[in-house]
Amino acid sequence: MKDTTRSPSSRADHVYFSVRDDIFDMRLLPGDRMTEASIADRFGVSRTPAREALQRLQSDGLMRGYVRGGWEVVPIDFKRFEDLYELRKLIETFSVTKLFGADGTLSATALQMLERLDRIWNVPRAQRVRDGREMVALDEAFHEALVLAAGNEELSAAMQRVTDRIRVVRRLDLVYGDCIDDTYNEHIAILAAIRDLAADRAVELLGRHIEGSRAEVRTLTTERLQRARTASEPHSAPYAPPRLRGTI
Numbered sequence: 001m002k003d004t005t006r007s008p009s010s011r012a013d014h015v016y017f018s019v020r021d022d023i024f025d026m027r028l029l030p031g032d033r034m035t036e037a038s039i040a041d042r043f044g045v046s047r048t049p050a051r052e053a054l055q056r057l058q059s060d061g062l063m064r065g066y067v068r069g070g071w072e073v074v075p076i077d078f079k080r081f082e083d084l085y086e087l088r089k090l091i092e093t094f095s096v097t098k099l100f101g102a103d104g105t106l107s108a109t110a111l112q113m114l115e116r117l118d119r120i121w122n123v124p125r126a127q128r129v130r131d132g133r134e135m136v137a138l139d140e141a142f143h144e145a146l147v148l149a150a151g152n153e154e155l156s157a158a159m160q161r162v163t164d165r166i167r168v169v170r171r172l173d174l175v176y177g178d179c180i181d182d183t184y185n186e187h188i189a190i191l192a193a194i195r196d197l198a199a200d201r202a203v204e205l206l207g208r209h210i211e212g213s214r215a216e217v218r219t220l221t222t223e224r225l226q227r228a229r230t231a232s233e234p235h236s237a238p239y240a241p242p243r244l245r246g247t248i
Contacts, residue, residue: 011045015053018043023062023073024167025133030076036069061165078218081169085214088162092143092210093203095150095159100199113149114195117142121187128184135180136171142187146206169217179216186212 019039022028040050047069054071057063063071099110106114120138129135140163147159186209193202 009049011043012049012052012056015039015043015045015050016056019053019057020060020062023057024171026168026171028073030073030168032073034071036071039071062168076169081166081217082214084162084166085210085217088143088159088166089207089210089214091155091159091162092146093207095147095152095155096194096202096206097199098150098152099146099194100197104197104199106194106197107149107151109151110149110194113145114191117145117187117191121184121191125181128180130180132171132180135183136167139170139183140167170213172216182212 019028036047036050036054039054040047043050051069054063054065058065058071062074064074065071099106099113101107121142129138144156144159144163148156150156186205190202190205190209193199193205
């Protein structure tokens with residue numbers, strides 16, 4: 001049955017956010033294929049909002065179109081992720097250097113950022129968040145806060161674009177991996193270096209932290225992605241599109 005309760009733009013938004021969540025939660029894997037018609041049928045909408053949603057996902061770097069209304073979840077491209085992590089490292093480490101004034105002290109914005117992040121990350125071990133999905137959001141907010149505190153809107157916008165494009169592999173670590181305590185410890189160390197006005201140390205720790213995540217991307221395999229999908233099955237959507245088997 002067609003959804004007539006929402007406006008066309010609202011229907012496109014609903015499809016967009018639902019399919020995006022399926023990608024982020026590994027219900028859709030890199031290489032999975034579908035058609036505009038199958039998406040329209042699944043959500044009970046016409047092909048126009050389905051196409052609009054898929055085109056937005058393509059702009060996000062999550063989907064790509066091919067012939068006759070076919071679409072594919074963008075396969076894992078190691079070179080692309082290497083480039084994205086390199087860009088992320090440049091943005092974040094440069095932003096941290098901008099937190100310090102010419103006299104080496106922290107700006108008022110940086111001090112507020114430290115206070116806010118300390119309340120989240122400097123907590124007893126027993127109070128640490130253990131839900132992987134919540135950790136993804138907290139981790140992204142931590143890194144975006146470092147960039148935002150630098151006060152450069154263009155850097156923040158670039159960071160957001162990078163974050164959107166690496167979210168899938170980031171979730172593999174935090175939702176299906178075992179690095180939550182490492183993430184806490186490394187974030188605490190970065191904040192301590194900033195608080196101690198040790199700019200070089202903060203940049204070093206942040207760079208090492210990002211390189212650790214970058215190294216994890218290189219461990220991705222088809223089997224690991226499939227295990228992630230299996231782990232997500234209790235939350236899965238009521239469809240399983242055919243997969244394109246190939247090199248990831």
